[in-house]
Amino acid sequence: MSGALSHIRVLDLSRVLAGPWAGQNLADLGAEVIKVERPGSGDDTRAWGPPYLKDQNGQPTSESAYYLSANRNKRSVTIDFTKPEGQELVRKLAASADVVLENFKVGGLRKYGLDYESLARINPRLIYCSVTGFGQDGPYAARAGYDFMIQGLGGLMSITGRGNDEPGAGPIKVGVALTDIMTGLYSTIAVLAALAHREVSGEGQYIDMALLDVQVACLANQAMNFLTTGQPPVRLGNAHPNIVPYQDFPTADGDMILTIGNDGQFAKFAQLAGHPEWAEDPRFATNAARVKHRDVLIPLIRQATVMRTTAEWIELLEQAGVPCGPINDLKQVFDDPQVQARGLRIEMPHPTAGRVPLVANPIRLSKTPVQYRLAPPLLGQHTHSVLKELLGLDEAEIEKLSRLKVI
Numbered sequence: 001m002s003g004a005l006s007h008i009r010v011l012d013l014s015r016v017l018a019g020p021w022a023g024q025n026l027a028d029l030g031a032e033v034i035k036v037e038r039p040g041s042g043d044d045t046r047a048w049g050p051p052y053l054k055d056q057n058g059q060p061t062s063e064s065a066y067y068l069s070a071n072r073n074k075r076s077v078t079i080d081f082t083k084p085e086g087q088e089l090v091r092k093l094a095a096s097a098d099v100v101l102e103n104f105k106v107g108g109l110r111k112y113g114l115d116y117e118s119l120a121r122i123n124p125r126l127i128y129c130s131v132t133g134f135g136q137d138g139p140y141a142a143r144a145g146y147d148f149m150i151q152g153l154g155g156l157m158s159i160t161g162r163g164n165d166e167p168g169a170g171p172i173k174v175g176v177a178l179t180d181i182m183t184g185l186y187s188t189i190a191v192l193a194a195l196a197h198r199e200v201s202g203e204g205q206y207i208d209m210a211l212l213d214v215q216v217a218c219l220a221n222q223a224m225n226f227l228t229t230g231q232p233p234v235r236l237g238n239a240h241p242n243i244v245p246y247q248d249f250p251t252a253d254g255d256m257i258l259t260i261g262n263d264g265q266f267a268k269f270a271q272l273a274g275h276p277e278w279a280e281d282p283r284f285a286t287n288a289a290r291v292k293h294r295d296v297l298i299p300l301i302r303q304a305t306v307m308r309t310t311a312e313w314i315e316l317l318e319q320a321g322v323p324c325g326p327i328n329d330l331k332q333v334f335d336d337p338q339v340q341a342r343g344l345r346i347e348m349p350h351p352t353a354g355r356v357p358l359v360a361n362p363i364r365l366s367k368t369p370v371q372y373r374l375a376p377p378l379l380g381q382h383t384h385s386v387l388k389e390l391l392g393l394d395e396a397e398i399e400k401l402s403r404l405k406v407i
Contacts, residue, residue, distance in 0.1 A: 003030015004368035011036065011093050012074065013102040015043040017177055018211065019131045020070040021184025023101050026191065027073030028361040028370045034386055035071065036090060039078040039407060042379040043067060056354040068376045072358060075374065075382035078407055085406040087112050092391050094119045094126065099191055103131040106141050116206045126204040127194040129187055135210035145211045147177035154215030159222050162237040183214040244290035244297065248327065249305040256310045259323040263287060268320045273304040348375040383407050
């Protein structure tokens with residue numbers, strides 16, 4: 001069965017996370033993705049370890065876990081496009097590509113003749129997606145942008161972390177590079193939209209993606225809380241600005257999460273907690289009242305939740321239809337029966353490790369399901385095969401490029 005994008009070829013000039021994440025999404029959906037890397041070093045994240053993937057003898061390979069997370073289903077080609085011969089190779093690859101992904105600084109590829117205008121003259125149907133920290137215009141356009149910095153500048157850290165009146169107060173970044181990942185997802189959507197437009201128009205186009213734009217867009221209800229009131233939201237730890245109770249609570253042996261979304265659920269919880277009167281108390285009977293009086297209600301709930309273990313609470317609340325859950329570490333996540341039933345951990349053959357564990361793509365398509373064809377590639381693993389298959393180069397020509405250190 002062919003993937004949904006099996007007719008699409010992507011030239012991935014990006015590195016680190018946002019661009020490669022988009023490339024991996026497109027690859028999982030069936031696209032042929034050719035990852036162009038620097039000879040000798042490759043994608044920066046290849047060196048972002050430990051940890052590294054271990055071989056069959058338990059010894060570390062050269063493949064970092066970080067790199068493996070974002071480069072499945074791609075073929076790696078090493079080309080030095082600071083050299084004229086390398087630029088020509090990339091232009092020839094772009095001539096038969098449907099999509100180019102890149103995340104160089106604004107204008108960084110123009111001096112090599114690999115910018116959108118140059119490649120669009122060769123291939124007018126080309127969709128060219130640029131990912132930068134701040135976009136192609138504006139006073140910050142020339143700046144480099146990194147996820148951590150954008151989480152701070154874009155407001156996310158102002159609402160993440162414990163409040164100023166709590167122990168451990170202060171801004172906290174999210175535990176993964178979420179801005180990069182969300183930018184990769186938005187970039188995927190943009191590429192798919194451009195491909196759909198090309199189907200009816202025959203035209204390619206340029207896509208300008210910025211980490212800052214995505215970060216601000218993903219503030220969602222918190223941004224609207226500010227825009228509708230003029231008051232910047234504050235850090236609330238694990239609490240929700242608009243729903244109460246919707247946070248973590250201590251139990252007899254750890255912690256649990258309550259995500260009570262309506263008044264009926266709160267009444268059920270109050271009954272099980274041994275305090276049915278809470279549901280009748282005008283301070284707590286409605287969500288709006290609970291938000292207003294959270295400083296009173298939350299300590300009362302904490303006093304009740306410590307009377308049972310996490311497992312006891314979850315069993316009791318689930319039977320009553322009250323949303324709740326544990327706070328798992330990653331071992332517990334991948335041991336969870338639902339995670340296992342959904343197949344979220346996969347394994348693929350790997351040329352140096354034998355097998356590589358990976359996290360599955362969460363997209364479930366009934367007619368064109370995600371396919372796992374290629375493990376994240378070794379550096380330059382497919383250089384010779386791609387140059388032969390797509391550009392028609394023979395062994396002598398490839399050997400010459402190798403001697404010149406172009407590949």
